[in-house]
Amino acid sequence: MYSTLVSVALFSALAIQGALADFTVVTPSEITQCDSVQLKWDSTGAKTYDVAFVSPEDPCGTTIQDFGDDHTVNHITVKPAVAAGTKVMISVIDSDGQEGWSGEITVKAGNDTSCLPGAASSAAASTKASSTAATETATSAATSGTTLTVPDGAINPEADPTGTSANSVPSGNGGATAVGAANQGILGDTNGAFASVKFSASALLVTVLGAVAAVAL
DSSP, rough: HHHHHHHHHHOOOOOOOTTSSSSBBOOOSBBTSSSSSEEOOOOOOOEEEEEEOOOOTTTOOOEEEEEOSOOOOOOEOOOOOOTTTOOOEEEEEETTOOOOOOEEEOBBBOOOOSSTTTTHHHHHHHHHHHHHHHHHHHHHHHHOOOOOEETTTTTTTOOOOTTTTTTTOOOOOSSOOEETTTTTTTTTTTTSOOOOOOOOOOHHOOOOOHHHHHHOO
Protein backbone atom coordinates (compact mmCIF):
# COMPACT_ATOMS: atom_id res chain seq x y z
CA MET A 1 0.00 0.00 0.00
CA TYR A 2 2.76 2.42 0.98
CA SER A 3 4.85 1.65 -2.12
CA THR A 4 1.77 2.21 -4.27
CA LEU A 5 1.20 5.67 -2.78
CA VAL A 6 4.86 6.58 -3.32
CA SER A 7 4.66 5.44 -6.93
CA VAL A 8 1.52 7.48 -7.53
CA ALA A 9 3.09 10.61 -5.97
CA LEU A 10 6.26 10.17 -8.04
CA PHE A 11 4.24 9.66 -11.19
CA SER A 12 2.17 12.78 -10.46
CA ALA A 13 5.32 14.89 -9.95
CA LEU A 14 6.88 13.63 -13.18
CA ALA A 15 3.65 14.11 -15.07
CA ILE A 16 3.34 17.71 -13.88
CA GLN A 17 7.00 18.42 -14.64
CA GLY A 18 6.83 16.89 -18.12
CA ALA A 19 3.49 16.40 -19.86
CA LEU A 20 1.58 19.18 -18.08
CA ALA A 21 4.36 21.81 -18.08
CA ASP A 22 4.32 24.54 -20.73
CA PHE A 23 8.06 25.24 -20.38
CA THR A 24 11.11 23.84 -18.56
CA VAL A 25 12.24 24.86 -15.08
CA VAL A 26 15.82 23.83 -14.26
CA THR A 27 16.20 21.57 -11.21
CA PRO A 28 19.14 22.82 -9.05
CA SER A 29 21.77 20.27 -8.07
CA GLU A 30 21.06 21.12 -4.43
CA ILE A 31 19.20 23.55 -2.18
CA THR A 32 20.51 24.33 1.33
CA GLN A 33 18.50 26.09 4.03
CA CYS A 34 19.29 29.83 4.25
CA ASP A 35 21.97 29.56 1.51
CA SER A 36 21.46 31.60 -1.67
CA VAL A 37 20.58 29.59 -4.78
CA GLN A 38 19.82 30.64 -8.35
CA LEU A 39 16.55 29.48 -9.92
CA LYS A 40 16.33 29.33 -13.74
CA TRP A 41 13.65 28.53 -16.34
CA ASP A 42 13.02 28.86 -20.04
CA SER A 43 12.05 32.33 -21.19
CA THR A 44 8.53 32.44 -22.60
CA GLY A 45 8.59 36.08 -23.67
CA ALA A 46 6.08 36.98 -20.94
CA LYS A 47 6.29 40.29 -19.10
CA THR A 48 6.56 38.81 -15.59
CA TYR A 49 6.94 35.49 -13.77
CA ASP A 50 5.51 34.22 -10.47
CA VAL A 51 8.04 31.98 -8.67
CA ALA A 52 7.57 29.79 -5.58
CA PHE A 53 8.58 26.63 -3.79
CA VAL A 54 5.63 24.24 -3.75
CA SER A 55 4.93 20.83 -2.24
CA PRO A 56 5.59 17.88 -4.61
CA GLU A 57 2.49 16.24 -3.15
CA ASP A 58 0.29 19.18 -4.14
CA PRO A 59 2.25 21.44 -6.54
CA CYS A 60 -0.85 23.29 -7.70
CA GLY A 61 -2.19 24.03 -4.22
CA THR A 62 0.43 24.13 -1.45
CA THR A 63 2.97 26.98 -1.50
CA ILE A 64 5.96 26.48 0.82
CA GLN A 65 7.76 29.78 0.05
CA ASP A 66 6.61 32.53 -2.32
CA PHE A 67 9.21 34.66 -4.12
CA GLY A 68 6.79 37.13 -5.74
CA ASP A 69 5.11 37.52 -9.12
CA ASP A 70 6.93 40.53 -10.55
CA HIS A 71 10.13 38.98 -11.95
CA THR A 72 10.91 40.22 -15.46
CA VAL A 73 13.80 37.87 -16.31
CA ASN A 74 14.03 34.07 -16.44
CA HIS A 75 16.28 33.68 -13.40
CA ILE A 76 16.38 34.88 -9.78
CA THR A 77 18.60 34.32 -6.75
CA VAL A 78 16.75 33.49 -3.53
CA LYS A 79 17.45 32.45 0.06
CA PRO A 80 15.41 29.33 0.93
CA ALA A 81 13.66 29.86 4.29
CA VAL A 82 12.86 26.16 4.38
CA ALA A 83 13.99 23.66 7.01
CA ALA A 84 16.35 20.83 6.09
CA GLY A 85 14.59 17.64 5.02
CA THR A 86 11.67 19.44 3.36
CA LYS A 87 10.86 18.27 -0.18
CA VAL A 88 10.09 21.07 -2.65
CA MET A 89 9.52 21.76 -6.33
CA ILE A 90 10.08 25.09 -8.08
CA SER A 91 6.89 26.45 -9.61
CA VAL A 92 6.99 29.22 -12.25
CA ILE A 93 3.88 30.77 -13.79
CA ASP A 94 4.24 33.53 -16.37
CA SER A 95 1.90 36.47 -16.84
CA ASP A 96 0.31 34.70 -19.84
CA GLY A 97 -0.82 31.79 -17.65
CA GLN A 98 1.79 29.28 -18.76
CA GLU A 99 3.22 27.03 -16.06
CA GLY A 100 6.42 25.11 -15.45
CA TRP A 101 7.85 22.99 -12.61
CA SER A 102 11.26 21.65 -11.63
CA GLY A 103 11.95 18.17 -10.33
CA GLU A 104 11.60 17.30 -6.64
CA ILE A 105 14.45 18.48 -4.38
CA THR A 106 15.15 17.73 -0.70
CA VAL A 107 16.47 20.76 1.18
CA LYS A 108 19.84 20.14 2.83
CA ALA A 109 20.97 21.24 6.30
CA GLY A 110 23.35 24.19 6.63
CA ASN A 111 25.18 26.16 9.31
CA ASP A 112 22.80 29.12 9.01
CA THR A 113 19.29 28.92 10.49
CA SER A 114 18.62 32.67 10.88
CA CYS A 115 16.18 32.78 7.95
CA LEU A 116 13.92 30.00 9.25
CA PRO A 117 10.49 30.87 10.67
CA GLY A 118 10.68 31.37 14.45
CA ALA A 119 14.42 32.16 14.49
CA ALA A 120 13.79 35.87 15.18
CA SER A 121 11.39 35.25 18.05
CA SER A 122 13.83 32.81 19.64
CA ALA A 123 16.62 35.38 19.49
CA ALA A 124 14.33 38.03 20.98
CA ALA A 125 13.36 35.70 23.83
CA SER A 126 17.02 34.98 24.56
CA THR A 127 17.83 38.72 24.59
CA LYS A 128 14.92 39.42 26.94
CA ALA A 129 16.04 36.67 29.33
CA SER A 130 19.59 38.09 29.42
CA SER A 131 18.26 41.60 30.06
CA THR A 132 16.04 40.36 32.90
CA ALA A 133 18.96 38.54 34.54
CA ALA A 134 21.14 41.66 34.32
CA THR A 135 18.38 43.81 35.87
CA GLU A 136 17.89 41.38 38.75
CA THR A 137 21.65 41.36 39.42
CA ALA A 138 21.81 45.17 39.45
CA THR A 139 18.79 45.37 41.76
CA SER A 140 20.33 42.85 44.16
CA ALA A 141 23.60 44.82 44.26
CA ALA A 142 21.78 48.10 44.87
CA THR A 143 19.75 46.77 47.80
CA SER A 144 22.72 45.25 49.65
CA GLY A 145 24.14 48.04 51.86
CA THR A 146 24.52 49.12 55.48
CA THR A 147 22.19 47.55 58.04
CA LEU A 148 21.35 49.35 61.31
CA THR A 149 20.94 47.07 64.31
CA VAL A 150 18.78 48.55 67.09
CA PRO A 151 19.02 47.24 70.69
CA ASP A 152 16.01 45.52 72.26
CA GLY A 153 13.60 47.96 73.86
CA ALA A 154 14.70 50.97 71.79
CA ILE A 155 11.47 51.05 69.77
CA ASN A 156 9.32 51.29 72.90
CA PRO A 157 11.39 52.76 75.76
CA GLU A 158 8.46 52.55 78.24
CA ALA A 159 8.45 48.75 77.80
CA ASP A 160 12.17 48.46 78.57
CA PRO A 161 12.34 45.90 81.40
CA THR A 162 15.48 47.58 82.75
CA GLY A 163 13.46 50.65 83.60
CA THR A 164 15.68 52.94 81.54
CA SER A 165 14.16 56.40 81.13
CA ALA A 166 12.82 57.34 77.66
CA ASN A 167 15.20 60.30 77.69
CA SER A 168 18.21 58.11 78.41
CA VAL A 169 19.70 56.62 75.26
CA PRO A 170 22.50 54.02 75.30
CA SER A 171 25.76 55.16 73.80
CA GLY A 172 29.04 53.58 72.77
CA ASN A 173 28.94 49.80 72.35
CA GLY A 174 25.57 49.54 74.10
CA GLY A 175 23.73 51.80 71.63
CA ALA A 176 22.90 51.61 67.93
CA THR A 177 25.57 49.66 66.02
CA ALA A 178 26.40 50.21 62.38
CA VAL A 179 26.70 46.94 60.48
CA GLY A 180 28.02 46.22 56.99
CA ALA A 181 29.67 49.00 54.99
CA ALA A 182 29.62 51.49 57.87
CA ASN A 183 31.14 49.00 60.29
CA GLN A 184 33.98 48.26 57.84
CA GLY A 185 35.11 51.87 57.62
CA ILE A 186 33.76 52.31 54.08
CA LEU A 187 31.80 55.37 55.13
CA GLY A 188 34.93 57.21 56.19
CA ASP A 189 35.63 56.28 59.82
CA THR A 190 39.23 55.10 59.93
CA ASN A 191 38.74 52.80 62.93
CA GLY A 192 36.03 50.78 61.18
CA ALA A 193 33.08 52.17 63.21
CA PHE A 194 31.54 55.40 64.36
CA ALA A 195 33.48 56.63 67.42
CA SER A 196 30.42 57.45 69.46
CA VAL A 197 26.81 57.49 68.31
CA LYS A 198 24.28 59.29 70.42
CA PHE A 199 20.72 60.01 69.52
CA SER A 200 17.94 61.72 71.39
CA ALA A 201 14.96 59.47 72.13
CA SER A 202 12.79 61.24 69.59
CA ALA A 203 15.45 61.08 66.83
CA LEU A 204 16.03 57.38 67.45
CA LEU A 205 12.30 56.68 67.37
CA VAL A 206 11.92 58.51 64.03
CA THR A 207 14.87 56.57 62.58
CA VAL A 208 13.49 53.22 63.72
CA LEU A 209 9.99 53.96 62.45
CA GLY A 210 11.46 54.96 59.08
CA ALA A 211 13.41 51.70 58.90
CA VAL A 212 10.28 49.70 59.78
CA ALA A 213 8.28 51.53 57.12
CA ALA A 214 10.98 50.88 54.49
CA VAL A 215 10.97 47.14 55.32
CA ALA A 216 7.18 47.04 55.11
CA LEU A 217 7.28 48.51 51.58
